[in-house]
Structure formats: structure tokens, C-alpha cells
Amino acid sequence: MTIPPLFKIALRAIMRNKLRSFLTVLGIVIGVGAVIAMVSIGQGAKVMVEKQLESLGTNVLIIIPISTTHSATRGTTGTITLTAEDVLAIKKECRAVSYVSPGIRTSTQVVYGNMNWTTFVSGVGPDYQIVRNWHLVSGRFFNEQDINIMAKVCILGQTVATNLFGASDPVDKWVRVNNVPFKVIGVLSTKGQSPTGQDQDDLVLMPYTTVQRKIMGVTYIGVALASSVSAEARFEAIEQITSLLRQRHHLKLNEENDFSVISQVEFASTIMETSHTMTVLLGSIASVSLIVGGIGIMNIMLVSTTERTKEIGIRMAIGAREKDILFQFLTEATVLSSIGGVVGVIFGIVLSKSVSYFGSWPSLLSPPSIAIAFFFSNMIGIFFGYYPARKASRLNPIDALRYE
Amino acid sequence: MQNIVLLETVYKIYTMGEVDVTALNGISLTIKKGEFVAVMGASGSGKSTLMNILGCLDSPTRGKYYLEGIEASQLSKNELANIRNKKIGFVFQSFNLLSRTTVLENIELPLIYNKRISKIDTDRVHQIMKILGLEEFQKHYTNQLSGGQQQRVAIARAIINNPTLLLADEPTGNLDSVTSMEVMNVFCDLNNKMGITIVLVTHENDIAKYARRFIVLKDGKVLSDTPSQSTASDISQIPCETIS
Numbered sequence: 001m002t003i004p005p006l007f008k009i010a011l012r013a014i015m016r017n018k019l020r021s022f023l024t025v026l027g028i029v030i031g032v033g034a035v036i037a038m039v040s041i042g043q044g045a046k047v048m049v050e051k052q053l054e055s056l057g058t059n060v061l062i063i064i065p066i067s068t069t070h071s072a073t074r075g076t077t078g079t080i081t082l083t084a085e086d087v088l089a090i091k092k093e094c095r096a097v098s099y100v101s102p103g104i105r106t107s108t109q110v111v112y113g114n115m116n117w118t119t120f121v122s123g124v125g126p127d128y129q130i131v132r133n134w135h136l137v138s139g140r141f142f143n144e145q146d147i148n149i150m151a152k153v154c155i156l157g158q159t160v161a162t163n164l165f166g167a168s169d170p171v172d173k174w175v176r177v178n179n180v181p182f183k184v185i186g187v188l189s190t191k192g193q194s195p196t197g198q199d200q201d202d203l204v205l206m207p208y209t210t211v212q213r214k215i216m217g218v219t220y221i222g223v224a225l226a227s228s229v230s231a232e233a234r235f236e237a238i239e240q241i242t243s244l245l246r247q248r249h250h251l252k253l254n255e256e257n258d259f260s261v262i263s264q265v266e267f268a269s270t271i272m273e274t275s276h277t278m279t280v281l282l283g284s285i286a287s288v289s290l291i292v293g294g295i296g297i298m299n300i301m302l303v304s305t306t307e308r309t310k311e312i313g314i315r316m317a318i319g320a321r322e323k324d325i326l327f328q329f330l331t332e333a334t335v336l337s338s339i340g341g342v343v344g345v346i347f348g349i350v351l352s353k354s355v356s357y358f359g360s361w362p363s364l365l366s367p368p369s370i371a372i373a374f375f376f377s378n379m380i381g382i383f384f385g386y387y388p389a390r391k392a393s394r395l396n397p398i399d400a401l402r403y404e
Numbered sequence: 405m406q407n408i409v410l411l412e413t414v415y416k417i418y419t420m421g422e423v424d425v426t427a428l429n430g431i432s433l434t435i436k437k438g439e440f441v442a443v444m445g446a447s448g449s450g451k452s453t454l455m456n457i458l459g460c461l462d463s464p465t466r467g468k469y470y471l472e473g474i475e476a477s478q479l480s481k482n483e484l485a486n487i488r489n490k491k492i493g494f495v496f497q498s499f500n501l502l503s504r505t506t507v508l509e510n511i512e513l514p515l516i517y518n519k520r521i522s523k524i525d526t527d528r529v530h531q532i533m534k535i536l537g538l539e540e541f542q543k544h545y546t547n548q549l550s551g552g553q554q555q556r557v558a559i560a561r562a563i564i565n566n567p568t569l570l571l572a573d574e575p576t577g578n579l580d581s582v583t584s585m586e587v588m589n590v591f592c593d594l595n596n597k598m599g600i601t602i603v604l605v606t607h608e609n610d611i612a613k614y615a616r617r618f619i620v621l622k623d624g625k626v627l628s629d630t631p632s633q634s635t636a637s638d639i640s641q642i643p644c645e646t647i648s
Contacts, residue, residue: 005516016504314500317461318561319489320516321482397461401500 001401010332014339017391024300025340028380031290032344032373037351038286041370042279044352045360049268049275051192059231060131060264061097063090063224063241066257081258084208087125087224089215093244096237100226102208106216110204111176112164119205123211123221130146131227139171140184141209143156148208155186158201162279175204178215182206234263283369293340293382296321301333301388312392313400317331333385336379345370407469407470408568408601409458414467414477415452416624427453430467437567440602442615449604452573455643458603459492459571460484472568478549489517493600493622494560497577500562501546508533508542512562518565529564536590538559544590552583559590563600570594572604576611588614589602 016022046210065082087102088125104123109116128134129141139155161170170184191200212218228237238261245259283353306311312325349365356363413470416428435441445451456462457469460476463484469477476487494500501510511532515524522529531537536556546554555575562570572591592614594600606612613632620627 012505310500313501313504313515315486315517316485317459317494317500318514318563319485321485321517323482324485324517398456401461401496 006331007335009328010335013308013332014336017304020300023096023335023337023366024296025343027293027296028290028337028340028345028377029293029347031286031293032341032377033347033379034286035283035290035373035376036345036348036365036370037279037355038282038364039279039373040348040352040363040365041355041361042275042282043364043366043369044356046144046272046275046279048362049098049271054319059229059234059239061141061225061228061234061237062262062264063245063259064262065220065222065225065259082221082224083219084212084221086245087221089202089244089248090224090226090241091127094226094240096228096233096240097226098229099127099130100224101125101131102221103128103223103225104208104211104216104218104221105223106211106253108177110164112161113174115158115164117163119157119271120205121154121215122205123208123215124205124225125208126329128205128225131225134191135189136186138169141186142205146207147209150208150213151212152180152182153185153207153213154182155188155205157183157188157203157205158190159188159199160204177204178371179212199226212354229263238263249309277308282288287311289375290380294337294384296349297333297336298384298388301329302338303393304332305388305392308392309395309400311404313397313403316395317401318396322393325395326389329389329392330382333389337377337381337385338374341364341374344377345374349371375392406437406472407434408437408439408472409603410468410470411457412468412470414464416450416457416462417465424625427451427466428457431621431624431626432608433619434517435601435603436599438595438599439617440503440591440615441502441604441617441619442612443603443605443619443621444607444609444612445621445627446607450624451621452500453624454621455571455573455603455605458569459494461489463469476613485517486519489514490565491568492541493565494561494571495558495562495568495572495575497574499551499558499578501554501557501586504545507544507546507549507557510546510557511538511564513561515567532560532564535593539646548582551579552586555583555587556590559587559594563594570600570602572602574606575604576606576608581610584611593599620636 056216063082084102087100090097091100101124105120107118108121109118110121124142126142128142129136136155136390137158141155142151142153145151154177156164156170164170165173170187174181175184176182188201188205194200206215208221212221226237226241228234241261246257247257247371249258253260284333315325317329348370352363352365411431413432413590414428415426415430418425418427428452431450431454437480443451443454453462457464460471460479461484464477467477468526469556471487471491474487476484479487503586508529509550511529515521515529533542536559538553538556540559541549546557549557552608567616575591576587579587588611589605592600595602602615604611604615616632617629618632619629
């Protein structure tokens with residue numbers, strides 16, 4: 001028997017029991033749809049995390065002060081261990097480090113005219129822009145002179161700029177922080193959310209010396225951001241920074257570090273792994289529903305072959321071989337499951353689009369996952385259709401003819 | 405004349421639980437090309453079993469069956485299916501047509517299972533339909549037809565592959581007497597005009613008399629095997645002449 005009659009017979013048999021076929025197909029539709037939607041949601045999350053990590057800057061190392069555990073006076077004493085001088089020393093002596101910027105941050109209110117906005121003020125150095133790989137949409141960044149003279153200048157993040165100035169350009173305008181006027185010299189480009197879900201654009205940058213003296217009145221810094229010369233050099237950079245800072249902080253051999261150097265990449269890979277695990281998990285849960293759909297096909301095919309025993313007998317009497325009967329029912333099962341596959345792909349695309357539209361959750365349709373889901377829906381038709389089809393093909397023609 | 409069927413001491417023994425039932429008890433038989441044979445006998449005499457073996461639906465337990473010189477008793481399931489497709493035509497008491505399928509498709513069905521045919525010979529299909537007067541019904545579903553029409557579709561399906569042997573198992577069992585006569589005339593016609601060899605199972609003498617040779621079975625054995633009263637020369641006059 002050639003292919004076209006096989007399909008004709010299969011389609012006719014499927015159309016004969018419309019409701020039953022529809023319900024059977026529905027199982028596969030839900031299975032395929034769920035796989036596509038779940039995988040695309042997982043992929044979307046992965047891409048979102050990737051984008052956010054990129055926005056943090058490449059080759060970034062974060063140096064944070066920590067309280068030494070054996071210290072009797074824990075707490076505030078721990079936080080003053082890192083100073084701007086440490087940062088300058090790192091810049092001068094660590095060859096694996098190309099740029100480094102101090103960072104100090106406090107929460108405060110920024111006022112422009114009758115508008116005000118509570119945000120973070122970050123004191124940073126001129127290297128900050130390079131370390132974070134953060135462009136300006138207008139104005140300029142700090143230079144060495146701004147640092148040296150503790151210039152009363154600031155650069156606004158997008159969120160702050162929008163909330164205080166709306167659509168107009170804030171550059172050369174004056175804002176007030178702690179009743180001190182600051183001149184806006186630049187506006188940062190948009191970074192979006194951080195991997196931990198914070199709005200990275202909700203901040204005001206100032207020279208770190210300005211924040212230390214004019215706003216906070218302290219001498220320490222809260223953090224140092226460094227970038228290694230290359231991604232591969234980051235371990236070398238960590239080592240160099242660690243030994244330099246241990247030396248500068250006069251730590252004895254048996255003393256623990258009073259600071260910590262974290263590589264962004266390691267942090268990133270942990271998050272990437274988590275989102276990958278989530279994709280796999282969602283995908284496998286969805287696959288279970290695809291298998292359940294397959295069992296539905298098997299069930300219906302078993303009923304169908306029993307109902308059509310007489311037809312099988314007639315076909316055998318006029319010369320259908322085992323193979324012909326096998327292919328007839330296998331084709332029917334496969335046609336059912338591939339109809340389910342096609343509709344399921346559409347359903348899955350609609351589902352993942354609506355999840356990202358209504359649930360503001362990113363989803364990314366990956367063509368391979370669509371292809372795989374469709375392929376598997378066919379495989380499931382063949383796999384679960386084989387047993388009923390084989391059972392039908394093994395019928396004794398005499399008994400089958402006599403079946404009423 | 406050429407031997408179409410040659411049975412050599414054929415036994416068919418069914419095992420039903422603990423008991424063995426002998427359905428055919430050493431039957432030997434030859435049927436020549438162009439014969440029209442009626443097989444008669446009470447129920448349980450082995451008629452159906454004989455038909456199943458002749459039709460290659462079943463294999464004998466012992467003994468040999470040659471169909472056109474091929475030993476069918478030695479063939480595999482697949483080869484038997486091929487033989488059924490190319491050399492055998494079946495007509496059943498209950499028609500056994502595919503329901504909710506058109507007349508045309510039912511008639512074409514054996515051609516679909518013929519591996520050698522890549523394209524259906526529509527001329528032949530139409531010719532057969534014309535012979536059996538089915539052309540106007542070709543698009544009808546078989547379950548919309550009368551019994552006589554359905555049986556004619558079944559006959560068309562049986563002869564579409566130009567079989568060596570046409571087997572009819574009580575073909576008039578579900579038909580009234582008038583329709584039965586019509587159908588029997590069709591068989592006569594096929595035998596006379598097309599030279600198709602026919603084996604007909606029946607328990608009605610009225611039907612059997614259309615044949616030219618009568619085999620009576622009893623307890624799985626041939627009880628009698630007699631030609632019809634008419635001689636070979638005037639066969640065509642009785643009673644098939646009535647058709648034309």
C-alpha cells in the first residue's frame with residue numbers, strides 16, 4: 001500500500017469520531033504547548049539574567065571590607081578597613097588590574113525645584129565608568145580634578161533624571177542634596193534591572209571624595225570595583241589584590257582577610273546555572289504531560305482497533321498483509337499526534353507570548369525547542385501507536401471476519 | 405483443463421480446550437479451470453473450514469493444498485495475503501463491505517493492497533461496475549444500498565483483481581428470493597462469459613442448481629461429488645440462459 005491511501009484512510013477514520021479524536025489530540029496539544037511555553041519561559045529568564053550580568057560590566061571584581069571574626073569590636077570598626085589609599089595602591093601595584101574605582105554609597109534625597117526623589121548617592125572615581133562599562137547619554141564623566149577638589153558635581157541615573165526632570169535635559173542644572181547645591185554634569189544610559197532585581201538606574205553618582213567629606217563625613221570607602229586586564233587574568237588579579245591588601249592592612253599569617261574579593265563571573269555562573277536548572281525542570285514537568293497525551297493516543301487506538309476488528313478482517317481477506325494493517329493504524333496514530341503537534345506549537349507560542357505579555361515575565365521562543373517538541377509529538381504517536389497497531393495486525397483474519 | 409485447486413488428503417483439526425475437533429477429515433479434491441462448484445452439507449460438515457482453506461485464510465493441519473500449482477499449505481502469512489489479493493475473490497453472506505465508504509472505494513480496495521500496481525486502473529474499475537450495473541451508485545456509501553446492490557458491490561470487489569478462484573460463502577443467505585436469483589445470475593454470467601472458476605457454499609438446493617458440479621460434505625469428508633444432469637455442451641442453456 002502506498003502512502004497517499006494510507007493518509008486518506010487515516011484521516012477518514014479520524015474524522016469519523018470527531019469528538020473522540022479532538023479529545024485525544026487535545027492531550028498532545030497541551031503537552032507540546034506546555035513544553036514550548038515552559039522552555040521559552042526558562043530561556044527568557046536565562047537571557048534576562050545574561051543581559052543583566054553584561055550590564056554589570058566585564059571582568060569586574062568587587063572588593064568589600066568585612067569585619068574580622070576574631071575582632072572584639074565587630075561592626076562599625078570592620079567597615080573602615082578599606083580606604084581610598086588602598087584603591088590607589090591597587091591601581092599602582094597590581095599589574096593584572098587595569099581600572100579600579102572606590103565606591104561609597106548612602107541613601108539620600110535629591111531635590112530639583114519643587115520635585116524630590118529619594119535615591120542612592122554613590123561616590124565613585126573616574127575609572128568607574130570604564131569598570132562598569134556604563135555610557136553617558138549626555139554630559140561628561142568625572143575627571144581627576146573633580147576628585148581632587150571635591151567638586152560639587154553629580155551624574156544622574158536615568159530613573160532619577162526622569163523623575164526630577166521629566167523629558168528636559170538635566171545637564172548644567174543644579175540639584176540640592178542635603179541642602180548643598182550640585183551641578184549636574186552628565187546623565188547615565190539605561191542599565192535596567194540587576195540580577196537581584198534592583199533598578200540600577202536609580203542612583204546619583206558623585207566624586208567619592210565629595211560623598212566622603214561633604215555628605216557623609218567619613219574617611220573609609222564601602223567598596224572598590226576593579227576590572228582585570230582580561231577575563232582570564234581575573235584570578236591573578238584576585239591574588240595580587242589579596243596579597244597587597246593583606247600587606248597594607250598589616251595582617252599576620254594566621255589572621256583572616258578583613259576584606260573579600262568577589263569575581264562577577266563566578267557570581268554570574270551561579271545564577272546562570274540556577275536559571276538553566278529551572279529551564280530543565282520546567283521542560284521535564286511539561287514533558288510528562290506530553291507522555292500522558294501519548295497514553296491517551298494509545299488508549300484510543302486500542303479502542304479503535306477493537307471496534308474495527310471486522311474492518312481489519314475484511315481488509316485481510318482481500319489481501320492486506322500484516323504490514324499494511326500495522327501501517328494503517330500507525331499512520332492514524334501518527335496523524336493524530338502530529339495534528340496535536342502542529343496545534344500544540346501554535347498553542348505553545350500563544351501561551352508563552354501571553355505569559356510574557358500579561359505576566360511581564362520574559363519568554364524567548366527557541367526554534368530548536370519548538371522543533372524538538374514537534375518531533376517528539378510524532379515520536380510519541382509512533383511509540384504509543386505501535387502496540388495497538390501491532391495487536392491489530394496480528395489478528396487472525398477468520399476470527400476478525402466473524403467479529404460482530 | 406488445468407487444475408486450479410488440488411487438495412491432497414487435507415485435515416483440519418481444531419483444538420478446543422481439551423478436545424480436538426476434526427473439521428476436515430482427509431479431503432482430496434480437484435477443481436479445474438472454469439468450473440462452477442456448489443459445496444453443500446449440513447452445518448458442522450466442514451464447508452466453512454474448506455472455504456477458509458481454499459481461500460488461503462487458513463492452513464491445513466495436515467495434507468497439501470495446491471492453488472494453480474503453488475503449494476499454499478507451505479506459505480507464510482504474508483505470502484498467503486498476497487495470494488488472497490491476487491488469486492482469490494471472496495463473496496460473503498453478510499457482504500462484508502466497508503461501511504461509510506463509497507461503492508467505488510470498496511471496489512478499488514484490493515488494488516490498494518496489490519504491491520505491483522502503482523496506479524489504479526480506472527478503466528477496469530468502471531468496466532467491472534458497468535458489468536454489475538453499479539455505475540450510478542459509485543459515489544454512494546455502501547450502507548445506503550439494498551442487500552442485492554451490496555452483494556453486487558462485493559462481487560465487483562471480488563473480481564476486480566481478476567482472480568483465479570471466486571469463493572462465495574452463502575452469498576444469497578441474507579437476500580430475498582428475487583434478489584437471490586439476480587445475484588446467482590451474476591455468478592453464472594461471470595462463469596460463462598468470463599470463465600471465472602467459482603466455488604459456492606450453500607445449503608439451498610435452489611441456489612446449488614445454478615452450479616455444474618455438486619460436492620456434498622459430511623463430517624469433514626466428501627459424501628458425494630456429482631456433475632449436474634446437463635452435459636458439458638448445453639451447460640450454457642441451463643439456467644443461466646435466463647440472464648443475457
